[in-house]
Amino acid sequence: MLQYATRGLGRQIYRPILQRALFVSTPRSSDPWPLPHTPQHLSNTITPLDTPAPEPLPRLNETLETTRARLLYQSRKRGTLESDLLLSTFARDHLPTMSEAELKAYDKLLDEPDWDIYYWSTGNRTPPERWASSSILDRLRVHAKNEGKVVRKMPALS
DSSP, X not given: OHHHHHHHHHHHHHHHHHHHHHHSOOOOSSOSSOOTTSHHHHHHTOOOTTXXXXXXXXOTTXXXXXXXXXXXXXXXXXXXXXXXXXXXXXXXXXXXXXXXXXXHHHHHHHTSOHHHHHHHHHTSSOOOHHHHTOHHHHHHHHHHHOTTOXXXXXXXXX
């Protein structure tokens, strides 16, 4: 009889604990989606300096008009909203007046990872040597400062 009494007591004690364990999520040590500009996000998005840039596709006989259209598309469809807004408005304002050499430099810049471009242009990280003296990145930094305090939104597709 004592066996049955202790078994019933055990059920009364452990059942609420087990039920609570089923419905309580485990605490996480860190946020899986950190906000931009936080130290955690900065440390998670660092690209190692020895990582080579991806080899661009050869675009033989591409006209300047086609190049501008492709770069405009690549500026709009980056994958992060921050990069999309920054690069699409930059492309809208500057692509029509860029020379062929500047278009090639901008094309190479777009081959870099999104967060690297974003943090280099906002000044939160120093760019690597290959981009330290780039006139395109300098123009992008001026554009990112938004000294005119313009409310930016995605340009129309037109």
